[in-house]
Amino acid sequence: QVQLVESGGGLVQAGGSLRLSCAASGRTFSSYAMGWFRQAPGKEREFVSVISWSGGSTYYAESVKGRFTLSRDNAKNTVYLQMNSLKPEDTAVYYCAARPYSGSFSVYEYDYWGQGTQVTVSS
Secondary structure (H helix, E strand, O other), X not given: OOOEEEEOOEEEXXXXXXXXXXXXXXXXXXXXXXXXXXXXXXXXXXXXXXXXXXXXXXXXXXXXXXXXXXXXXXXXXXXXXXXXXXOHHHOEEEEEEEEEOOOOOOHHHOOEEOOOEEXXXXX
């Protein structure tokens, strides 16, 4: 069992930055790939980024590539999503998710989810 808790969301002006954190419980954190997804009002939850269990591989949605950076610290059971050059269209609830070993772009393939953290970007 893995429990995930996101933090770091908030209100920021366009062009600003935020860093989201996702703290995980459990001793097997290092064996899980970690993904970030987001859901805007009235829209489906969409893939943002994923990092492999080792941290050696990361993938990003085209909409955030070059602006967001995903990293993990397995010693701290935490993943970080650094978000720069934020745009109003980045406004959403951001969720972290975990699945064993290999990552996925699909929201349906993750076993554990956090409660989400709100990110609001004003224009």
